[in-house]
Amino acid sequence: MFQADPKNFRELRTTNRPDIILRMTRNDDTGEMFVGSSDAKVYQVDPMVEQPEFVPMEGHTSYVMGLVDTGKYIVSGSYDKSLIWWNKETKEQVRRIEMAHDRWIRNLTVTPDHKFVLSVADDMVCKIWDAETGDLVRTLDSHIKVTEHGFPNMLYAVAVSPDGKLVATVDRIAKIKIWDFKTGEEIKELEAPKCYTWDPKARIHSIGGIRSVTFSPDSTKVAVGGIGQIGNVDHLAAAGRVELFDVASGDKIHMFEGDDKHKGLVEQIIFHPSGKWLIAVGGDHGGWVQFMDVEKKEVIKQLKAPMHVHQMVLTSDFKTAFGVGHNRLAVWSFEAEAPVEEKTEEAAG
Amino acid sequence: MSVNSDRRRFLGGAAAAGVAASSMNLDILKAESLSNELKKSGKRVLLLWLAGGASQLETWDPKPGRLTGGPYQAIQTSLPGVQISELMPKMATRLHNTAIIRSLNTQIGDHGGGARLMHLGRRDEPNLTYPDMGSVLARELGRSDLQVPDYVSFYTATEGRGNAVGQPGFLGARYAPMFLTTDNKPANLSRLEDITDLDHKERADLRQMLSNRFAKGRVSESLGSHNVAYGRVRGLMSSEKLFDLSEEPQKVKDRYGNSLFAQQALVARRLIEAGTPFVKVARAWWDSHGQNFETHLEMVTELDHVMSTLLEDLEERGLLEDTLVVTLAEFGRTPTINASLGRDHFARAWSASLTGCGIKGGTVFGATDEDGQHVKDNEIGAAEMFATIYKAVGIDPHHEYFVGSRPIPLVDPGTHAVEEVLA
Structure with missing residues (x-):
């Protein structure tokens, strides 16, 4: 278990789609997978079958930007500002919170015990919801709503530490807030300013922001992902960037950056359970998967993905990875390819 | 400098x-200009030039529920049955003076070519340098008895500035723009301190x-x-004081906001109020090949606030009736969303707006198909757009200048204004 070796990581199969698949969730016990789409639908799908069937669940009216499995329900959040609790069996809506946020919902996560769902939106508030009842439990609210240049700030991602004690939220201007989950108190603010490019002269607007955040398995480190400084903000014209911080001290441990062949946003970061290395996925017009060694502090492998990858999930045994993104689903394997048997004259018979 | x-x-x-x-x-x-009566009428034009190409889907022509529509929803406006992007909530409440044109097909999809077309209203000709819209309007609407510039053009961002055509062409340098690029005040407009006024x-x-x-x-x-x-x-x-916002009440400045675009819009209002017949305020740069929705969240939010404030201000001062406010760009953006969640150049089916002077407010002209890929009703080009602008301020678009013995109509022959949006 967990003996995955990045060297063996390879693409197994892809499924084409007309839409952009933005989010996914997979129950490792049952193998059930749900994805969220730019066509406003949630789909159940099994990408391992020859011709995957996408079973639609309709209720949102815009991009599905957050999708979590609470065990009992699927919960989705959207640019339409609503949250929907879905019955996994019947695919029917169990609960709908119409104006869960005042502005566009950007992402969701669920606590390790599956008791709470957290949502972040461009109202710059993180809301903690009871996963069973849908009651609002707590709000985390201190990200600034308007940038110093007068533009709307955006709250992109949220993570809960594996020990369930901490929450991290990240925004457009590259601020990272660490919160006490139980009290809702803001513990610390970190920043990764290289992830936010403000162009004051040529184009007079910005690009970037921190798009992904996750804690290390021992909850002592937090990794954030985005893109480096960009000269021409018309394009995602810089390498993807991951910054790793020590939560207790707030010190930056390291900054990982891919090469020029792997430009774009880091859309998601996943730690290997050992905490020794992590995976970053994302892209620009193309997509990529990168592996970063936390101990050696170096990028150890980069490979092209068949699409800009918006999210990835792995099986708990770290043998298989599933990714969703622009017009595609993809499946990768960590298992070494079986050596091709050489045919003997007898076998060829 | x-x-x-x-x-x-x-x-x-x-x-x-x-x-x-x-x-x-x-x-x-x-050659005489069109009419001294027209000049005395005090008609003016204020062009908000959305340089780089704003997306019609995130402004005037949303396609909610379609894969091309992007994540933003459409909102109901003050006009029954008319929706615009939810990024424009302020403009949505005040479309009664505005006509939206949703059927521009201008064919040129590169910045330089598109910008020239949408400044000149026609394609270049090898042996003749045409004047741009501002120079024509400066000539036809400018009054020599007013001590104000006839044509002021703001373009502060550096990207695309070279495409922002400001050429008097065959009208002569008298109608060249005062082109402001680094400051909201013209440099060196003041008299040197060591020279007296008498000197x-x-x-x-x-x-x-x-x-x-x-x-x-x-x-x-x-x-x-x-x-x-x-x-x-x-x-x-x-006229130097017109560019000096310190003379403007603080509450007015607060109302417009602190952005450069907002400040330039306020200077533009001051110029318009003083009688300048043509002001262009360029807001660059909208060229959102990557991250279209984030870029437009920033820039449409700003446009919505500045434009709605400007229109309210003009209306409250009784100026909107004689001032035509236009939003225009070199093109729109592709309905198809690329993998960087961007939109690319698109001249085949895009939108513009006309507000105020000579316009039948509350109208929508033209339509695109359900995905915004093609114009399905009332397609027009740059020439028709220019004819409509000229006619809205009382200029006959078929009027001819003469270059030597050659007659040069204001717009290409056979072109007509869009009467449906004219009052």
Whole structure:
């Protein structure tokens, strides 16, 4: 278990789609997978079958930007500002919170015990919801709503530490807030300013922001992902960037950056359970998967993905990875390819 | 020092253009403008130039529920049955003075070519330099009795500035823009401190006397343009206060906001109020090949606030009836969303808006198909757009200038204004 070796990581199969698949969730016990789409639908799908069937669940009216499995329900959040609790069996809506946020919902996560769902939106508030009842439990609210240049700030991602004690939220201007989950108190603010490019002269607007955040398995480190400084903000014209911080001290441990062949946003970061290395996925017009060694502090492998990858999930045994993104689903394997048997004259018979 | 924004460069440009006009043997400077009555009517045009190409889908022509529509929803406006992007909540409440045109097909999808087309209203011709919209309007609407510039153009961002055509062409340098690029005030417009006003006036008189002596017995349009340009210097100098926002009440400045675009819109209102017939405020740069939705969240939010504030301000001051406010760009953006969540250049089916003077407010002209890929109703091009702008402020778009003996209509022959949006 967990003996995955990045060297063996390879693409197994892809499924084409007309839409952009933005989010996914997979129950490792049952193998059930749900994805969220730019066509406003949630789909159940099994990408391992020859011709995957996408079973639609309709209720949102815009991009599905957050999708979590609470065990009992699927919960989705959207640019339409609503949250929907879905019955996994019947695919029917169990609960709908119409104006869960005042502005566009950007992402969701669920606590390790599956008791709470957290949502972040461009109202710059993180809301903690009871996963069973849908009651609002707590709000985390201190990200600034308007940038110093007068533009709307955006709250992109949220993570809960594996020990369930901490929450991290990240925004457009590259601020990272660490919160006490139980009290809702803001513990610390970190920043990764290289992830936010403000162009004051040529184009007079910005690009970037921190798009992904996750804690290390021992909850002592937090990794954030985005893109480096960009000269021409018309394009995602810089390498993807991951910054790793020590939560207790707030010190930056390291900054990982891919090469020029792997430009774009880091859309998601996943730690290997050992905490020794992590995976970053994302892209620009193309997509990529990168592996970063936390101990050696170096990028150890980069490979092209068949699409800009918006999210990835792995099986708990770290043998298989599933990714969703622009017009595609993809499946990768960590298992070494079986050596091709050489045919003997007898076998060829 | 800003490019072309100071008085000396303005005059230098006037002289150079005058020589150029002379070499082409143009007699346009002898031609009368359309009507002194029109000039007296006080019609003005304020162009909000969305440089780089704003997305029609995130502004005037949303496609909610379609894969091309992007994540933002459409919201109901003050016009029954008409929706615009939810990024424009303020404009949505005040479309009663505005006409939306959703059926522009201008065909040119590169920045330079598209910008030239949408500044000139026609394609270039090898042997003739056409004036841009601002120069035509400066000539037709400008009043020599007002000591204000006729054509002021703001373009502060550096990207795409070279595409922001400001050329008087065969009209001559008298109608060249005052082009502001680094500051909201023209550089070097003030009289030098070590020269008294009397000195300045006497120097101007001396220059005029020498010029008249030189011109005696000579027939040259370029000399005429040269002298007219110099003759306006003292008027332009006296207009300096129009660019000074410290003279504006704080509550008005607060209402517009602190962004550069907002401040330039406020200066534009001051110029319009003082009688400047054409002001262009360029807001660059909308070229969102990557992250279209984040870029438009920033820039449409700003546009919505600045434009709605500007229109309210003009209306409250009783100026909107005589002021046409236009939003225009070199093109729109592709309905198809690329993998960087961007939109690319798209000239085949895009939108513009016209508000105020001469416009039948609350109208929507033209339509695109359900994905926004093609115009399905009432397609128009740049020439029709220009004809509509000219006609809205009382200018006959079929009026002809003469370059030598060649008649040059204001817009391409056979082109008609969009009567459906005209009051």
